[in-house]
Amino acid sequence: MKSLFKGAGIVMLAGAFALSGCSGNGNSANNQAGSPDQEANFNKTGLPIVKEAVSLRMVSPKAALAPEFSEMEIFKRLEKDTNVKINWENIPDTDYAEKKNLLLASGDLPDAFYAAGFTDYELINYGKDGTIIPLEDLIDQYAPNLKALLDRRPDIKSSITAPDGHIYGLPSWEENNLGTNPFFHVINKSWLDKLGLKVPQTLDEYTEALLAFKTQDPNGNGKQDEIPLSFMHMQWCMDIAGLFGAFGLPDNLEHRVVRDGKVIFTATQPEYKEALNYFHEKWYKTGLIDPESFTQDAAQYLAKGKTNDETLGSYVWWEVEEVVGTERAKDYVLLSPLKGPNGDQTIGRANGGGPGRGSFVITKENSNPEITMRWIDQQFEPYMAAQIHWGPLDIVYKKDENGKLVNLPLPDGASAGEFRQKVAPGSGAPGIITFDDFGKVVDMEPRAQQRAKDLEQYYNPYMEKENYPNIFFEPEELDKINKIEPELIKYVNTQRGRFIVDGGADAEWDNYLKTLDKMGLKELMEIYQTGLDRYNANLKN
């Protein structure tokens, strides 16, 4: 019996050695790939990048219904120009995070991750252990487009530079400023007209309008089926966070705003409490808020705008048509921030923004980092960046007489979103389209242009000056944030819902503050303040 186990153990060990030996050989063969030949083959400038075709293995997410990247016209053109063949391993974006972690953890590394979506944490940790390589020297030598951009825009350079001074991931950004205020507040103008009300300017006028919607049957079907106000609690672009601004301190999904360089946690401020009391007393108690606002999902929410009889009075969503359909959209108008009881009129600015840092990383398995860097640098040329993000020339764009990319009409029956994700890797891909490029190099999509106009007209005059930028934290700081924040925000959001629905903010306030203290709010805010101070100091350098 004993000897039998010994035997089995030896067999297993031998097997393990055989296997590891196998994979070891594969790697070293890969790394050695004849270096003198390689040099002769490589062009340091100009196209193609290599004389004889070279293949690179890249892993990238893609939209679930999009074709493999190798079948995308834009990458076929790149391959023809550069002579670099990419063996794509495309993963549907919904599964990408899992599979990326599996590849990294098992050491089964491609040459590069494209549209990589690396978090700061991953950039620093995998950068530290050498899984991904620092890129700044490669950028200096082989990436003229990107280097020129970084020289022109030190803010981009500083925001992609890790706290240890290296650049591990290349950026991705569409600097269109469309995300500054996601909460577009919509009201039913045709009902207001019918009821003889003017478009509300103040919070109290708005409350009056909601009340009239509820009680005076504006859709004229004899039933009290009107929903005065519907939204989705603490969801991007669907929440009433913007309305808190009427009390002087707009909220956002992180409950974190910046004024004069100081980080403020909104959900403990008196303005926030005042707003909650108002919403409960004036709106929820009187039935002006759709009770499903706290539970519904987006599908239910969107269906509410499309019922047989028009039932939606007011809602929050970043595009009018999406909720009520094109037919009814003309009944609805956008509302500027409402003037509050104390005369405050302000709207928040979404946190973050700025370039994504982890859009392209090169791994240690890559034996052709120079070729890879030259290949990816092609995509930092503004025209190419635009095509990578939205779609190629002659399919999505044509060049007008000024050399600007303008949108071609969509093929029949295709929606812009559906079509674009089939012809281009999209917004997560490497490449930067700066604010200056819009209008000079590329036209914004028609709907994005409309959005920009709306922002300009309704919100920009009232917008907060500062926001919390997208800061590259130290791993220890990230650890602490990850430990404290999710629980804390969850608690705050639950309480926010409760205070609006059940009221009692005044009575429970002290208890609420104490719980937040226990959960580490102070420490959290200190980390955010330190990060912001560091960022601001860097900007001055």
Next chain:
Amino acid sequence: MNSLLKRKSRGDAWFDIINYTMLTIIMLLVLYPLYFVLVASLSDPNYIYSGEVWLFPKGFTLDGYERIFSDSSIWIGYGNSILYATLGTLIGVAVTVFAAYPLARKDLAGKSVIMWFLLVTMFFSGGLIPTYLLIKDLHMLNTIWALVIPGAGGVFNVIIVRTFFQSSIPDEMWEAASIDGCSNTRFFWSIVLPLSKSILAVMVLYHVVGFWNGFFDALIYLNDESKYPLQLVLRNILVQNQVNSGMMIDVESYAAKMRVTELIKYGVIMVSSLPLLILYPFLQKYFVKGVMIGSIKG
């Protein structure tokens, strides 16, 4: 009904009534979701969300099915799933039965050691990453073998089948057969297998359901979309409608995209569960017998 009630005592009658009521309610609870999916697959999504659909389709539409039947990825997935389920079930049932029969025989040397070895695997596994590396080094990544081979021999199934053999194939039968000159192989094929139809049916059902519903292995091991099984295709369709800040930048039509997704969601559930719904009644008669005998230690 009246005469039926009269022949029974009052208490019995009440017992029956309550019994039938309860069973009817439970039956409805089980059947309704299935029925709802069917109705919803034929309705306009907007009515589903506003809660107006519950007994009959509202805003009747076949758009969902039309889209499903015209989407090649779903059909490729369908074909793959049938292939994996068939192949996987063949391999899985074969391995299980071939492992279980010797273990059921008293004259197998080292039986307890083998059994112990098998049992250990029920409690300890290598974990995801070592398993992934193993599959990779066996060069099974991105092939159908990664899906059908690693999970072929389930120890739990082996135990069920072994117990079934032990309790329903008496040793005397083998003695009698061997006296008549029957070999082990002949005995297994001509006597054991024909007598074990019920447990084979149960095994087939277990494996088919397992392979049909499984998506995780495919998610981990496959890169090539043309090899995806139906559940993975389905999952990709269903998970993709989440609103996030990335959308703001994309300015794409969320509502339109979601409507399509929702339209086909219920239809896809119908289409994907149909094979199992069809298969089950044929195997059901073996089911109780097979599992019961297999799970009671003989």
